[in-house]
Amino acid sequence: MSEAAESITSGLRTLAQFGATPAGIDRRLFSPADYAARELYVAWARADGRTVTQDRAGNVFARRTGRSDQAPIVTGSHLDTVPTGGPYDGAYGAAAGLWALRELDSADVETEFPLEAVAWAGEEGSRFPLGCLGSSAFAGLNDLASIEALRDDDGVSFAEARDGASGLLRGVPLRDDTRAPSAYVELHIEQGPVLEHRGIRLGNVTAIAGQRRYDVEITGESGHAGTVPMALRRDALAAAAEIVLALETEASAHEGVVLTVGRLVVEPNQTNVIPGRVTFRIDARSIDETLLTRVGERVVDHARHVAAKRGVAARIEQIERRAAVAMDPHMREALSEAFAGLGERALDIPSGAGHDAMCVAAVAPVAMIFVPSAAGRSHVGDEYTSPAELDLGVEALARALVAIDRRLAKALPSRS
Amino acid sequence: MSEAAESITSGLRTLAQFGATPAGIDRRLFSPADYAARELYVAWARADGRTVTQDRAGNVFARRTGRSDQAPIVTGSHLDTVPTGGPYDGAYGAAAGLWALRELDSADVETEFPLEAVAWAGEEGSRFPLGCLGSSAFAGLNDLASIEALRDDDGVSFAEARDGASGLLRGVPLRDDTRAPSAYVELHIEQGPVLEHRGIRLGNVTAIAGQRRYDVEITGESGHAGTVPMALRRDALAAAAEIVLALETEASAHEGVVLTVGRLVVEPNQTNVIPGRVTFRIDARSIDETLLTRVGERVVDHARHVAAKRGVAARIEQIERRAAVAMDPHMREALSEAFAGLGERALDIPSGAGHDAMCVAAVAPVAMIFVPSAAGRSHVGDEYTSPAELDLGVEALARALVAIDRRLAKALPSRS
Numbered sequence: 001m002s003e004a005a006e007s008i009t010s011g012l013r014t015l016a017q018f019g020a021t022p023a024g025i026d027r028r029l030f031s032p033a034d035y036a037a038r039e040l041y042v043a044w045a046r047a048d049g050r051t052v053t054q055d056r057a058g059n060v061f062a063r064r065t066g067r068s069d070q071a072p073i074v075t076g077s078h079l080d081t082v083p084t085g086g087p088y089d090g091a092y093g094a095a096a097g098l099w100a101l102r103e104l105d106s107a108d109v110e111t112e113f114p115l116e117a118v119a120w121a122g123e124e125g126s127r128f129p130l131g132c133l134g135s136s137a138f139a140g141l142n143d144l145a146s147i148e149a150l151r152d153d154d155g156v157s158f159a160e161a162r163d164g165a166s167g168l169l170r171g172v173p174l175r176d177d178t179r180a181p182s183a184y185v186e187l188h189i190e191q192g193p194v195l196e197h198r199g200i201r202l203g204n205v206t207a208i209a210g211q212r213r214y215d216v217e218i219t220g221e222s223g224h225a226g227t228v229p230m231a232l233r234r235d236a237l238a239a240a241a242e243i244v245l246a247l248e249t250e251a252s253a254h255e256g257v258v259l260t261v262g263r264l265v266v267e268p269n270q271t272n273v274i275p276g277r278v279t280f281r282i283d284a285r286s287i288d289e290t291l292l293t294r295v296g297e298r299v300v301d302h303a304r305h306v307a308a309k310r311g312v313a314a315r316i317e318q319i320e321r322r323a324a325v326a327m328d329p330h331m332r333e334a335l336s337e338a339f340a341g342l343g344e345r346a347l348d349i350p351s352g353a354g355h356d357a358m359c360v361a362a363v364a365p366v367a368m369i370f371v372p373s374a375a376g377r378s379h380v381g382d383e384y385t386s387p388a389e390l391d392l393g394v395e396a397l398a399r400a401l402v403a404i405d406r407r408l409a410k411a412l413p414s415r416s
Numbered sequence: 417m418s419e420a421a422e423s424i425t426s427g428l429r430t431l432a433q434f435g436a437t438p439a440g441i442d443r444r445l446f447s448p449a450d451y452a453a454r455e456l457y458v459a460w461a462r463a464d465g466r467t468v469t470q471d472r473a474g475n476v477f478a479r480r481t482g483r484s485d486q487a488p489i490v491t492g493s494h495l496d497t498v499p500t501g502g503p504y505d506g507a508y509g510a511a512a513g514l515w516a517l518r519e520l521d522s523a524d525v526e527t528e529f530p531l532e533a534v535a536w537a538g539e540e541g542s543r544f545p546l547g548c549l550g551s552s553a554f555a556g557l558n559d560l561a562s563i564e565a566l567r568d569d570d571g572v573s574f575a576e577a578r579d580g581a582s583g584l585l586r587g588v589p590l591r592d593d594t595r596a597p598s599a600y601v602e603l604h605i606e607q608g609p610v611l612e613h614r615g616i617r618l619g620n621v622t623a624i625a626g627q628r629r630y631d632v633e634i635t636g637e638s639g640h641a642g643t644v645p646m647a648l649r650r651d652a653l654a655a656a657a658e659i660v661l662a663l664e665t666e667a668s669a670h671e672g673v674v675l676t677v678g679r680l681v682v683e684p685n686q687t688n689v690i691p692g693r694v695t696f697r698i699d700a701r702s703i704d705e706t707l708l709t710r711v712g713e714r715v716v717d718h719a720r721h722v723a724a725k726r727g728v729a730a731r732i733e734q735i736e737r738r739a740a741v742a743m744d745p746h747m748r749e750a751l752s753e754a755f756a757g758l759g760e761r762a763l764d765i766p767s768g769a770g771h772d773a774m775c776v777a778a779v780a781p782v783a784m785i786f787v788p789s790a791a792g793r794s795h796v797g798d799e800y801t802s803p804a805e806l807d808l809g810v811e812a813l814a815r816a817l818v819a820i821d822r823r824l825a826k827a828l829p830s831r832s
Contacts, residue, residue, distance in 0.1 A: 192640060193639070211642070224608060225768070226625055226701045226769045227792060237677055241656075242657075245654065251646050252646045258644070258646055260688075270679055352644075354642075376643060378640040
C-alpha cells in the first residue's frame with residue numbers, strides 16, 4: 001500500500017471508531033461521536049496549518065489561502081452517518097478534502113483562489129428531519145431560525161443540541177461569512193454497483209437524480225383464508241404484488257430510471273386472513289426530469305389499472321418531489337482534465353442518491369467525483385472501497401481543485 | 417320476526433355482551449367473559465330441564481334423555497372467540513344445540529338415543545396454543561396431561577386457569593364419561609361468501625379441508641433505492657410479488673383449492689432501500705388430499721423457479737399439515753332428508769375453516785350444517801347472519817337430530 005493510501009485508510013479507520021456499534025457506525029449530528037469526529041477533523045486541519053472556523057449550522061471549514069481573496073473553491077462532504085452506517089459514506093469525502101489540500105502543500109502548488117475543505121453537518125437527516133441540513137443552511141435553502149426549531153425524536157431542538165455539550169466545537173471560532181463559494185466539488189463513494197460492474201475506478205457525475213415518492217394504499221376485502229373461493233376474493237396483497245411487478249417492468253423499459261418499492265405493510269398480516277389492506281411507498285428516480293414526470297404518471301396509471309381490474313380501491317399520493325440537479329458543464333470538463341492527467345478513464349455516471357452538492361448547487365457551480373463501492377453496498381457497516389481506490393479519489397480531487405482553479409482564474413479580470 | 421327467530425337472536429345478543437369490546441368480542445377460554453357465557457349456557461339448559469355436566473377440559477354438556485341408554489347423539493359448537501370475534505362464530509352452534517332440543521320438547525318428539533348439546537372449550541386456540549382444544553381432548557387426540565401443561569402468553573398454564581376463578585363452573589358436576597358419541601352434528605356459520613353468493617340458505621358440508629402451511633424466506637440483496645440500476649438488482653420483494661401472483665394463478669386453475677399469502681414481512685422495509693429479505697407464509701387448503709399434495713409441490717416449484725430466475729435464494733419449509741376430514745355419508749343423507757322436510761334446498765359445500773367436528777370425527781360419524789355469512793365476513797365484530805337464517809338453521813338442526821336418531825335406531829339390534 002502506498003504511503004498516501006495508508007494514511008487515508010488509517011485516518012478513516014480512526015474516524016470509524018466514533019459511533020462504532022456491532023451493526024455499523026451510528027454517528028448522528030451533535031452526538032458525542034459526531035463531536036469527536038469533528039474535533040479530530042479540526043486537529044488534522046490545524047496540524048496542516050489550516051485556519052479553521054465553524055458556522056451556526058455546525059459546518060466546519062478549513063481554509064488554505066490562495067493568491068487572491070476571491071470566494072473560495074470548496075470541497076468536502078459530511079461526517080454524520082445513518083444509524084447503521086459505514087466508514088466511507090460522507091467521512092471519506094470530508095477527510096479527502098483535508099488530504100487533497102495536504103497533497104497540494106507537498107507538491108508546493110499555489111492556487112489563485114483560496115481553497116476550503118468543509119465537513120457538512122447532518123447530511124443524512126438521521127437526527128433532525130431535514131436531509132443535507134448543513135449544506136442547506138449554508139446555501140440559504142432553509143433559514144437558520146427554521147432549522148433551529150427542528151426537533152429530534154426525543155423532542156430536543158436543533159438549537160438545544162447545537163448549544164449543548166456535543167454541539168458546536170469548543171475553541172473553534174464562529175464565522176458569519178455568507179459569501180457563496182466560487183465553486184464546489186465533492187468526492188463520495190458511489191453507493192451503487194455500477195463502477196465496480198464496469199471495471200472503472202472514477203465517476204464524473206452528470207447529475208443528481210430527481211426523485212418522486214408516492215404513498216399507495218390498496219383496500220380490498222379481508223376474509224378467512226380457507227372459506228373464500230379464489231374467484232370471490234379482493235386480495236389487497238395480490239393487487240399490490242401486481243403493481244410491484246408492473247413498476248419493475250416500467251422502470252426496466254427506460255434507461256436511467258429506477259423504481260423501488262422498499263416499504264410495504266400488509267394488514268392484518270395473519271397467515272389465515274386474506275389481506276384486506278396493503279400500504280406501500282414507491283420511490284422513483286431519474287436525472288431526466290421530463291422522463292421522471294412521465295414515469296410518475298405511468299406509476300399512477302398502473303396502480304389505478306390494477307385496482308380497477310381487481311375491484312380493490314387504490315389511493316395514491318405523491319408525497320415528495322425533488323428536482324434533478326445537473327452538475328456544471330465547465331466543472332465537469334475540469335474534472336475530465338484532472339482524470340486525464342492521472343491517465344485514468346472515468347465514467348459519466350448519474351447519482352441516484354442525494355448529496356450536499358445538490359444544495360450547494362443553488363449558490364455555486366458544482367461537480368462530484370465517485371469512487372467504487374464494493375457490490376454497491378451502502379448505508380451498512382460493511383460498505384467497502386479499496387485503499388487504492390480511496391487513494392486514487394484523493395489524488396483525483398487534488399488535481400480537480402487545481403484544474404478548477406486554473407479555469408476560474410482565466411476568467412478573472414486581469415489584475416495588471 | 418317469528419317467535420323462535422326472536423328468541424335465538426335475543427339469546428345470541430345476550431351472549432355477545434360477554435367480552436364485548438369496540439373491536440369485536442374477546443372471549444378467550446377461561447376468561448371472566450368465557451365463564452359468564454358458559455354460566456348462561458348452563459342456566460338456559462337447566463331451565464329446559466337438561467342434566468348438565470362438565471369435563472376436565474372445560475367442555476359443558478346438556479343432556480336430554482332418550483328411550484335407550486345408547487351413547488348420545490351430540491350437537492354443539494364452541495363458546496370462545498378470537499380476540500376480535502363476532503357474535504355467531506361458535507356461539508350460534510352452541511346455543512342452537514339447546515334451542516334444537518327445546519324445539520323437540522315443544523313438538524313432543526322422543527328419540528331412541530339420548531341427545532346431548534355441547535359447548536366445546538377453546539376451539540379458536542386464541543389463549544392456549546391448541547385449536548379445537550376441548551373437542552380434541554374429548555376425542556382423545558391430545559391427552560389431558562399434555563393439555564394441562566399448555567401455557568398462555570402470560571405463562572399461565574391450562575391447569576391453573578381451569579382451576580382458577582374463571583375456570584370450571586361452580587355448581588356443575590364433573591363427569592368422567594369417555595364413551596364416544598353415537599354421532600355428532602355441528603351447526604355453524606359458513607364464514608365464507610359462497611352460500612350468500614349462490615342464494616342458498618343451508619349448506620350440507622362435504623368435508624373439512626386439509627391444510628398445508630409453508631414458511632418462505634426470500635433473500636436477495638439490499639441496496640440503495642437510487643443507486644442500483646434495475647438490471648443489477650436482486651430485489652426480494654419483486655421476487656415475492658412474482659411468487660404471490662403465481663400462487664394466485666395456480667389456485668385459480670384448480671376447482672376447490674385456495675392458496676393465500678396472508679402474512680408477508682419486508683426487510684429492512686425502508687422507502688429508500690431495495691428489499692433484501694422478504695418472509696411470507698403460504699396457506700393452502702382443499703378437501704381433495706391428492707390435489708392438495710400436488711398443489712403443494714407446485715407451490716415449492718413456483719418459489720424455486722422464480723428465485724432461480726431472479727438470482728435470489730428461496731428457503732421454503734412446510735410448517736403445518738392437516739389432513740382433510742370427510743363428513744360421514746350416512747349422516748349427510750340424514751341431513752338431506754331433514755332439509756327436504758323443510759322444503760329447503762341445500763348446497764353441498766366444503767368447509768375451508770377447521771371446526772370441532774374435525775376432531776370429533778376421530779371417534780364418531782360427523783356432519784355439519786352451514787348457514788350464510790353476510791359477505792363472508794368472519795372473525796370480525798360485524799360478522800352477520802340474518803335472524804331468519806339463524807332460525808332456519810336451528811329448525812334444520814332439530815330435524816337433522818331426529819333423522820339421525822331414526823337412522824341409527826334402525827341399525828340397532830331388535831330389543832324384542
